Amino acid sequence: MSTAVLSRKSLIVLCIGFLVLFVGGGSRFAIGLVLKPMAEELDWTRGVFGGAAAIFLIVSSICMFASGRLADRYSLRVVLCGGLLISAIGTASMSFVEAPWQTLAFYGIVFAVGNGLASIAPVGVMVSRWFPGRIGFANAITVSGIGVGQLIIIGGLAVVLSDIGWRSAYVWLGAINLALVPIVAAGMARSSETGNSTSQVAARRIGMTLGQAMRTSRLWVLVVVYAICGFQDFFLATHVVAFAQDRGVETLMAGNLLAFMGLAGVAGVLLSGIWSDRKGPQRATFACFLLRTAVFALILFDQNTVSVALFALLFGTTFWVTAPLTVVFARDAFGIAHLGAISGMIVMVHHMCGGLGAYFGAVMFDLEGNYDTAFIIMLALSAIAAALCGLLQKTAHSQPDGQSNPVRQDELT
Incomplete structure (x- = not known):
């Protein structure tokens, strides 16, 4: 060809x-x-x-x-x-x-x-x-x-x-x-x-089944990391406009924050894809949650208009960072014979926890009249996810043609 x-x-x-x-x-x-x-x-x-x-x-x-x-x-x-x-x-x-x-x-x-x-x-x-x-x-x-x-x-x-x-x-x-x-x-x-x-x-005949992957610790670390990611994503996407308005940001500007977050997200996801191909998905994921830790700390420290806009834009750059890396993590660890089932399960958990994140934000606001406690919890979750990335060190072995062999099951348990 x-x-x-x-x-x-x-x-x-x-x-x-x-x-x-x-x-x-x-x-x-x-x-x-x-x-x-x-x-x-x-x-x-x-x-x-x-x-x-x-x-x-x-x-x-x-x-x-x-x-x-x-x-x-x-x-x-x-x-x-x-x-x-x-x-x-x-x-x-x-x-x-x-x-x-x-x-x-x-x-x-x-x-x-x-x-x-x-x-x-x-x-x-x-x-x-x-x-x-x-x-x-x-x-x-x-x-x-x-x-x-x-x-x-x-x-x-x-x-x-x-x-x-x-x-x-x-x-x-x-x-x-x-x-x-x-x-x-x-x-x-x-x-x-x-x-x-x-x-x-x-190569598509090689790899673990979903059941085999579920008996490894690596899959469950991935699931927890992606659950935290989804929980934070949908929490912020649902509540950022209302939060901005609560802090005195004009209605038009607050409404545009979500759109600008989308633009920032496009830039972030492209950069993460390039970085993943060169250095592996772990570093890009770690950087994502390290930045989230910083932005949640920022918004707890200062909530003026500039800080709110900076908070939204910086978080926006991380919004889709982990999305293209799902199949990379799954392929490197478990092969591609059942890549759709394994990556699909991770995405499912991400989105379901996203629904919990959106609901959690509403409950916390109704209880306290602000999002401060929610931000503290989000900061802690970001730090936990960043730490978990250390358990996702790349274990696949690169081949000359750029493909990866799945690691043995006994290496992952």
């Missing part, structure tokens, strides 16, 4: 991964954009939308794990296209809702299933097959699609929402998801799903 052909096919794989997460990232945040006009037109309480979001998070997390297992066993093209098709049905159906249970069903269940299937878990497996030597950076590029999708799709809908209405917004979101199905199907047909060398095909 020529280098030129390989380059074109590799680029197609990157584009597919980016587009899937771009559309999924934009679609999942739409409920926040249309919450107010929907609640006013239908005369619903905001608790309906909170319930739908909670159900969505649980269902999509479980489906991320399922999608990882499916990616190990079946065609990636079927998994991704199936997820996009279900997402299209779920989002388009939201344009017809008249009762709260329909929102819970269409967004919380149907769309959640599709969004979980066409997610970072199967995309990570796909990219790992094509970029064994630069898996960190390649996954970082695809993961950046989540932030870019949030900015462009939601930003674009926000501009026209008052003209087209929330029902039409969901129709357009459904159309975008549906339009991506033939693009992904055609692109994956052209690029194939087997990776770019015979050795990679053989």
